[in-house]
Amino acid sequence: MSVPPRDVIVIEACVLSLASNVKQPYYLQKVKDWLQNFGTLTLSAIHSSEDTCSDNNLNEDLNKQTSNTPVYFNQVAYLDFAQPIDYWQWLQLTKQFEQQQDRLLYQKPAVTLDIDIIAVKCLHQIDNIDQSLDEKGNRFMLFAQSENQWLGIRRRFPLACYDHVGILDLSKNIDLSFIRSF
Numbered sequence: 001m002s003v004p005p006r007d008v009i010v011i012e013a014c015v016l017s018l019a020s021n022v023k024q025p026y027y028l029q030k031v032k033d034w035l036q037n038f039g040t041l042t043l044s045a046i047h048s049s050e051d052t053c054s055d056n057n058l059n060e061d062l063n064k065q066t067s068n069t070p071v072y073f074n075q076v077a078y079l080d081f082a083q084p085i086d087y088w089q090w091l092q093l094t095k096q097f098e099q100q101q102d103r104l105l106y107q108k109p110a111v112t113l114d115i116d117i118i119a120v121k122c123l124h125q126i127d128n129i130d131q132s133l134d135e136k137g138n139r140f141m142l143f144a145q146s147e148n149q150w151l152g153i154r155r156r157f158p159l160a161c162y163d164h165v166g167i168l169d170l171s172k173n174i175d176l177s178f179i180r181s182f
Contacts (some may be wrong), residue, residue, distance in 0.1 A: 076166025
C-alpha cells in the first residue's frame with residue numbers, strides 16, 4: 001500500500017497551542033527554549049484551562065472536563081521562523097520533541113507536553129490548498145481575511161477557550177485578527 005503524495009507546504013511562521021498538566025513550569029520552559037532555536041518566538045501568558053474556561057463562561061469546553069481531569073496549563077506561541085521549513089517536517093519535529101519529554105512515563109490524562117499547530121503562514125501561494133489533507137485526513141482551512149496565505153488546521157476550529165484567550169493575548173502585539181474571527 002503506497003502513501004499518497006503530500007503537497008509541499010513551505011511555511012515561514014506558525015501559531016502553536018502548548019499545554020501541560022505534569023510539571024508544567026518545567027515542560028513549558030523546555031518547549032520555549034526549544035522553539036527559540038527556530039526563530040523569533042512570542043508567547044501568550046500561561047493560563048489554566050480551569051480558570052480560562054470558567055472565566056469566559058465557555059461552558060462547552062468546561063463541560064468536557066470532569067472532576068477527574070487534571071487542570072491543563074496552556075500557552076499560545078507565535079513562531080516566525082529564521083529559515084522557512086516544510087510543514088510536514090515541522091509537524092514531525094514537534095511530535096518528536098513532544099515524545100522526548102517523558103510522555104511515555106505517564107498515561108492520559110496526564111500529559112507532560114502537548115504541541116498542536118493551530119495555523120501556518122505559507123511562503124508561497126498554494127493552489128487548491130483547501131483540497132489538501134493534513135496528517136489526520138482533514139482539509140486545511142484558508143483564512144480568506146488574511147493578507148498573506150495563512151492556513152488553519154481545521155480540527156482546531158472553533159478555537160478551544162484556552163487557545164482563544166492565548167490568541168487574544170498575542171493579538172496585542174501581532175495581528176492575528178484573521179484567526180480570532182473564526
